[in-house]
Amino acid sequence: MSYEIDRDQNVEPSLKEMAGKALEILESHSDKGFFLMIEGSRIDMAAHENDPGTHVHEILEYHETVAVVRKFIDKHPGTVMISVSDHETGGLSLALQKIPNPIYRWYPDVISRIKNSSYILAQRLKSYWDDDRTSFINKTILNDGLGINDFTQDDLTYLNQNLTSQEYIYYLANMTSWRAELGWATHGHSGVDxxxxxxxxxxxAIRGNHENTEIGEFIKNYLNLDLDSITLELNSNNDSFHLSNVNISNYNADHLEHYHHL
Ligand SMILES: [Zn+2]
Incomplete structure (x- = not known):
């Protein structure tokens, strides 16, 4: 899936549209009820990149998806929605100390001017080596893509180099975080609740603070599931449930990196 901020609505459905369609299909084809997991997975990926513009669009799309599910529940008493994450990513805070004395401010308008993910802009930087590359960086990447016009000659010099995709992404994302005065603690996952x-x-039953395993317990009890018998059935009947049977050579590095992130 494209990041929501980059998505072409004529080519690709949104998370909200896919969730609505899945509910529609499951409702009309299941007389036993159903369990549906909807993952706003690219929130995590944007946070790994410390890219605040991309991050907020993924979160807003997730909020709209939750609204679709809530409407479904209002029409179907007896259903339940649980929304939770397996971890926080990036350690984002609405704070960034740039000088010795802290100043209490941040600038959301910087975020609202961003038009593309740093990921997509990095792909464009990787593939554009025409003679007018400097003006391409100036206009297409910084002005149009990030909504930044107060960049420096040092920025242009850095971005004009032949760098890895990740180096471009981290640099571009930091240009917006710095201007918005948003702080990130890590490119990995954090340990916060x-x-x-x-x-x-x-x-x-799930109001308050809980261990993550208690969410599974709640679902098991709510649906009256016998997980031991379901596990036995999955293990005995279908080889495709076993990752060890997947030919690992069919998976490229991006796939493996993605598994690592999960
Ligand atoms: Zn992650």
């Missing part, structure tokens, strides 16, 4: 939301029937 994550938010837990629920909507629908009997959700009082």
């Amino acid at each position: 994550v938010n837990l939301y629920a909507y629908g029937m009997n959700i009082e």
Whole structure:
């Protein structure tokens, strides 16, 4: 999936549209009820890149997806929605100390001017080596893509080099975070508590602070599942459930990197 900020709506459906379609299909084809997991997975990837513009568009799309599911629940009493993350990524804070004495401010307008992900802009930098590369960086990447016009000659010199995709991404994303005065603690995952939301029937059982395994317990009890027998069935009947049977050579480095992130 493209990042939401880059997505061409004529080519690719949004997370919200796919979630709505999945609910529609499951509702009309299942007389036993269903379990659906909807993953806003690119929130994590944008946070790995410390790219605040891309990050917020992924989060807003997730919020709209939650609104679609809530509407479904309002029409179907007896269903429940749980929204939770397996971890925080990036250690984002609305704070960045740039000088010895902290100043309490941040600039959301910097974020609202961003038109593309640093990821897509990095791909364009990787593939454009015409004679007018400097003006391409100036206009297409910084002005149009990031909404930045106060860049320096040092920025242009750095971006004019033949760098890795990740080096371009980190540099571009930092240009926006720095101007917006947003701080990131890591390009990895953090250990902070994550938010837990629920909507629908009997959700009082998961109000408050919980270990992540208790979410699974809640779902098991809510759906009255016998997980041991389901596990036995999965293990015995279908080879495709076993990752060890997948020919690993069919997976490129991007896939393996993605598994690593999960
Ligand atoms: Zn991750």
